[in-house]
Amino acid sequence: GSDADSAVYMSDDSLYVSYETNSFNIDDAISVVLEGDEIESGSATAEELQQLREYDLSPQAKQVEFENIISQMENSREVQQNISEDIDAHLAANKRDLFRSHIVKISASDGELTQSAMGSVPGVPLNQFAFDQQDGELRIATTVMEDDREQSENDLYVLDENLELQGSVQGMADGQRVYAVRYIGDRGYVITYRQVDPLHVIDLSDSNTPEEVGTLKLPGFSEYLHPVGDDQLLGVGESQGGNGKVVLFDVADPSTPRVADSLVLADTYSTAVSESHHAFMNDAAQQNAYVPAGDDMYVINYSGDTLGKERVINAGQSAKRTRLYGDQVIVFSETQLTAVNRTSYNVKTNISLSG
Numbered sequence: 012g013s014d015a016d017s018a019v020y021m022s023d024d025s026l027y028v029s030y031e032t033n034s035f036n037i038d039d040a041i042s043v044v045l046e047g048d049e050i051e052s053g054s055a056t057a058e059e060l061q062q063l064r065e066y067d068l069s070p071q072a073k074q075v076e077f078e079n080i081i082s083q084m085e086n087s088r089e090v091q092q093n094i095s096e097d098i099d100a101h102l103a104a105n106k107r108d109l110f111r112s113h114i115v116k117i118s119a120s121d122g123e124l125t126q127s128a129m130g131s132v133p134g135v136p137l138n139q140f141a142f143d144q145q146d147g148e149l150r151i152a153t154t155v156m157e158d159d160r161e162q163s164e165n166d167l168y169v170l171d172e173n174l175e176l177q178g179s180v181q182g183m184a185d186g187q188r189v190y191a192v193r194y195i196g197d198r199g200y201v202i203t204y205r206q207v208d209p210l211h212v213i214d215l216s217d218s219n220t221p222e223e224v225g226t227l228k229l230p231g232f233s234e235y236l237h238p239v240g241d242d243q244l245l246g247v248g249e250s251q252g253g254n255g256k257v258v259l260f261d262v263a264d265p266s267t268p269r270v271a272d273s274l275v276l277a278d279t280y281s282t283a284v285s286e287s288h289h290a291f292m293n294d295a296a297q298q299n300a301y302v303p304a305g306d307d308m309y310v311i312n313y314s315g316d317t318l319g320k321e322r323v324i325n326a327g328q329s330a331k332r333t334r335l336y337g338d339q340v341i342v343f344s345e346t347q348l349t350a351v352n353r354t355s356y357n358v359k360t361n362i363s364l365s366g
Contacts, residue, residue, distance in 0.1 A: 020142035107133035130174025143194035193236035204232035279304035292333035303330035
């Protein structure tokens with residue numbers, strides 16, 4: 012694994028590490044071509060491809076030779092197009108077998124780490140929020156073929172304590188990929204996106220038969236979901252115009268989730284929450300969410316099923332983080348630390364962090 016293709020999640024008693032595998036290689040591609048209609052069986056081209064498949068060459072070298080062989084055929088451009096379509100069709104038909112994530116479960120006991128289980132699921136988890144452990148079971152949301160705008164699909168799997176499959180929901184939002192996930196009790200909430208932002212509500216009360224029970228489509232997308240009250244989620248992401256956006260979801264009725272309110276942060280480009288969920292801070296006592304965007308820290312009040320821009324705190328250059336400290340709110344940027352009163356927002360201290 013690597014930071015590019017691994018995700019890490021820690022529960023109260025276990026550590027889970029995933030890594031991607033792609034079992035489709037150039038030899039498989041040659042087999043697909045030989046089994047298709049573009050290359051006549053017994054022809055010189057077929058024999059060349061069969062020999063190439065047996066050669067002990069690197070995948071890169073085989074790929075180059077494969078392309079050279081095809082380019083020498085009559086009507087090579089048309090043949091290449093048809094071969095590409097055949098390979099795409101093969102990948103689509105077998106994608107959940109070919110593109111998988113392996114999951115290693117590491118348990119901690121008496122100061123020792125042991126590999127206690129290993130399993131695999133189709134697709135790739137987005138990040139640690141794609142995982143959740145409850146009552147010994149692991150839930151994991153994935154995207155299959157995430158880079159393919161036509162073939163991608165989104166799934167959610169429930170695995171037992173040995174990482175054996177219990178149940179699944181497959182095929183959510185064709186052509187999209189997972190942007191955010193949150194689990195609360197027996198429900199899973201999955202945001203997918205490509206051009207619209209659907210919120211999927213999954214009932215996980217029966218591990219053997221999880222079920223998608225509700226969906227909601229809205230413009231833009233959320234990249235982080237945070238529970239902020241009974242049956243409410245706050246989503247932070249982007250509007251269709253690329254501005255920062257905050258959405259208050261009402262999920263009291265899982266079959267008909269709705270947008271209680273939404274707020275576009277005008278004159279901003281995305282938010283720092285897009286880079287890290289640590290940039291988001293929730294002050295539950297005041298019902299305020301702190302969202303950094305550009306040089307400002309936006310204080311968003313979410314009481315009463317509405318979103319209001321409580322205050323905009325200028326934080327200096329590139330606002331990054333917020334922390335609560337007694338009756339103060341400490342705002343960090345790249346150039347300064349700003350302390351404000353937690354309720355009045357009057358500035359108490361400014362400390363330069365530059366120079």
